[in-house]
Amino acid sequence: MRKPATQHTKRANESVTFDLDPDDFTRADRGFIASIPEGHVTHPETGRTVWNMSNYAFIADDAASPDTVNPSLWRQAQLNSRHGLFEVAPKCWQVRGYDISNVTFIEGDSGWLVIDPLTSAQSARASLDLANEHLGARPVVAVIYTHSHADHFGGVHGVTTQADVDSGRCIVIAPEGFLHEAVSENIIAGPAMLRRSAYQFGPLLPPGADAHIDAGLGKGVPHDVSGLIAPTHDITHTGQELMVDGVRVVFQLTPETEAPAEMNFYFPDLKALCMAENCSHTMHNLVPIRGALVRNALNWSKYLNESIQLFGADAEVLFASHNWPRWGNDDLREFLVLQRDLYKWMHDQTMRLANKGYTPLEIAEELELPEEFQRHEHTRGFYGDLVHNAKAVYQRYLSWYDGNPANLHKLPPAEVGKRYVVLAGGAEALLSHAQQAFDQGDYRWVAELVNHLVFADPTNEAARSMQARALEQLGYQAESATFRNAYLMGAMELRQGPPANPNPNVRARSLVREMTVDQVFDTIAVRTMSEKLGGVSLATNWTFTDLAGTSDEQWVLGVSNRTMYSTRGIHSPTAAVSVTLTRAKFLDIVLQDTTFVDAVKAGDVVLSGDAASLITIFGNLDTFSMGFPIVEP
Ligand SMILES: [Zn+2]
DSSP: OOOOOOHHHHHHHHTOOOOOOTHHHHHHHTTEEEOOGGGEEEOTTTOOEEEEGGGGTTSOTTSOOOTTSOHHHHHHHHHTTOOEEEEEETTEEEEESSSSSOEEEEEOSSSEEEEOOOSOHHHHHHHHHHHHHHHOOOOEEEEEOOBSSGGGTTTGGGTOOHHHHHHTSSEEEEETTHHHHHHHTTTTTHHHHHHHHHHHHOTTSOBSTTSBOOOSSSSOOOSSOOOOOOOSEEEOSTTOEEEETTEEEEEEEOOSSSSSSBEEEEETTTTEEEOTTTSOSSOOOSSOTTOOOOOOHHHHHHHHHHHHHHHTTTOSEEEOSSSOOEESHHHHHHHHHHHHHHHHHHHHHHHHHHHTTOOHHHHHHHOOOOHHHHTSGGGSOSSSOHHHHHHHHHHHHHOSOOSOGGGTTOOOHHHHHHHHHHHTTSHHHHHHHHHHHHHTTOHHHHHHHHHHHHHHOTTOHHHHHHHHHHHHHHHHHOSSHHHHHHHHHHHHHHHHOSOOOOOTTOSOHHHHHTOOHHHHHHHHHTTBOGGGOTTOOEEEEEEEGGGTTSTTSEEEEEEETTEEEEEETOOOTTOSEEEEEOHHHHHHHHTTSSOHHHHHHTTSSEEEEOTHHHHHHHTTBOOOOTTOOSSOO
8 A cells, every 4th residue: 555755755865965964873883792682582471562663674784775865864763773782881781772762780899780771671671681791690789760751761670570679679860850740741631642652753653664664762652561669769959969889970950951850971980971861863843743831942051051061071971862972072072962952942042033023834944954963964854843842942932823813723634634635626627727736746734634634524535656666755855753653654644544442541550650640630530520410510529538737638629610630738618519538449440450330339439428529429420542643634
C-alpha cells in the first residue's frame, strides 16, 4: 500500500545539501566495548521482544540514503543505529541504543551510580547486565533521575528494587519537584497525549526505508510499560554538592527548561559534565507534537549559559541522556554555546516577527535556520523542528490565536469541509484539482485541500487515498523524524483506519501508585459526564486513614453546577455519605485491582450515610479510547 517517492520527492531529497562534521561518527563510535547480540532485548518471563535493533540493519553506514528519506535524517538515523556499551571517561560508561534514551554508569567505591534508567525495565536490566559482564559486577547503590520524563526513569525496576531503596541499599536522587511533575504530566491529558505520541514516535510503523527509520533523539521507544520509584534525595539548589558512594557531584538545577523539573550535574574528579536532556545532538522541541505545556526557551538558553559559566572552564567530557558525548574542553564549549544560542535565536526571532505583526504560520514560513546552525548536526531539527518551535514560542506568549478575528471562531473541520467541497464544485472537482497539485509536487496544498473532503466525507476512498499519498511524500521529505513519523502514521491510518482500541488502561501502574489524593480526584473529574449531572448538588466526605495528621487526611468530593470539585482539609457537615479508607486502597480501586463494592464487602472501605450518592459520582464517569481518530472526523 505504501507508495514510492515521486519524482518531486526524489528531486527534493537530492537537493538537500549539508556539510556536517564527520567526527560525529567518530564520537558515536568512541569507546565501544561490546553490544547485545543483534541488539535484541526480550522480556525474560514472556520472551516477548521489547527491542530489536537488527530490524534497523538496513540503515548501514555504507547504505546510500533511499529516495524515501531526507538524506540528512538518514545520516542521523545511521548515527542513532549504533548500540552497545561505550566508555565515556575513566569510571564513566554509557549503554546506548536499546531505548530512545541512554543509561550512564558511574563507578563508585562500592557499586554503580546509574543515571537515567531508560523507559523500559527490560532495556535497563539488559544494559546493566552488559555493564556488569564487561566491567565487573557491582551492586547499584544510587540512581539519579535527570528529569521528569518517563524515558529517564521508567525502567528503574530493571536496575534496582523498591525493597533496596526502602532499606537504603540504593538511594534515588532527583531534582526538586520531580515526583509531582513525573506523575502530573501524564494525568490530565494522559489519554490524548498517549494517542498523539504514536504519531510523534511512530511505534506502529514497521521499520523500513519507506516507514520508520528513527526518532531523532534515538532510534525509538521500546514496547514496554514504565515504572517509577520515588526519589529519596531532592536536589534543591544550584551549587548543591553530594558525595555519592565516594563520587563528588555538583548540581545545577534547571527548572522550566526541557522539562519542568530537570538538572545538570558535574563530576569534578572525572571532569565529566552531564547535560541531562538540555543538550542533545538535535534541535529539541519547545513543545513536542504529542502535546505538552509549552517550554520556556528563554530559561532554557539562560540555564545553558549558566552551565558554561559553572562548568565550561573545567569540563573535559560532556555527555547527555540522548545521543553521544563530546570530548575535549574546546569542543564541548563550542557545543554548549551553539546549543545556548539556538534556543535563544528561536525565541528572539519568533518574538521579533510577532511584534512586527507576523502570525504563527507566517513566522514559521519566514524563519530560516541560519547557516551557523545548519552547519552543525546538533543544531538541526531531527527531533524538534523550527516550523513547530516558532509556533510554540508564539503560543507561550500570545496563545494559539493569531489576532485575526476571522480565525476567532472558525467552523470545525467537518463543517468547513462540507462547505469547501460545495465551493469546489463537488468531491470529484476537488479531487481533480488536488490531483493537479499532486502532479506538481504541491503536497502541502494537497494535504490542506483533501483534508476538507476527508472530513466532509470520511467514506470517500479516493480522497483518503490521495490524502495518504500526499502525507506520505511530505514524510519522505521531512528532516525531522517526528514530522516524518506523524505524516507516515497519518497516511497509514487513512489507509487502514485508526488502530483498534488496544488497551484503555495502559497508564504505567507505578506512576499511578505515586499519585496524590488531589491528583486522583483531578483525574476522575476530567471523566465527568456533565450532561448527566443536571440538578445534582452533592457533597461526600472522605477520610484517608493512612494520611492521618496530614492535610490530605480529610477531603470533600462533591458535584456542583454539573462540575466535580474537591476540597482538601475539611469535611462538609451536610455530606450525603462519609467514606473511610486508605489512599493505598483507593489506588487499588483506581487501578481496578479491586472494585469499590468488593472493597466495601471486605471491610477495607467503610461507608456511612447514603451510599447511592457515590453512584451519582462514580456511575457517571466517561471512558477514553486509545484509538480515537486523528486524520478523519
Ligand atoms: Zn528523553
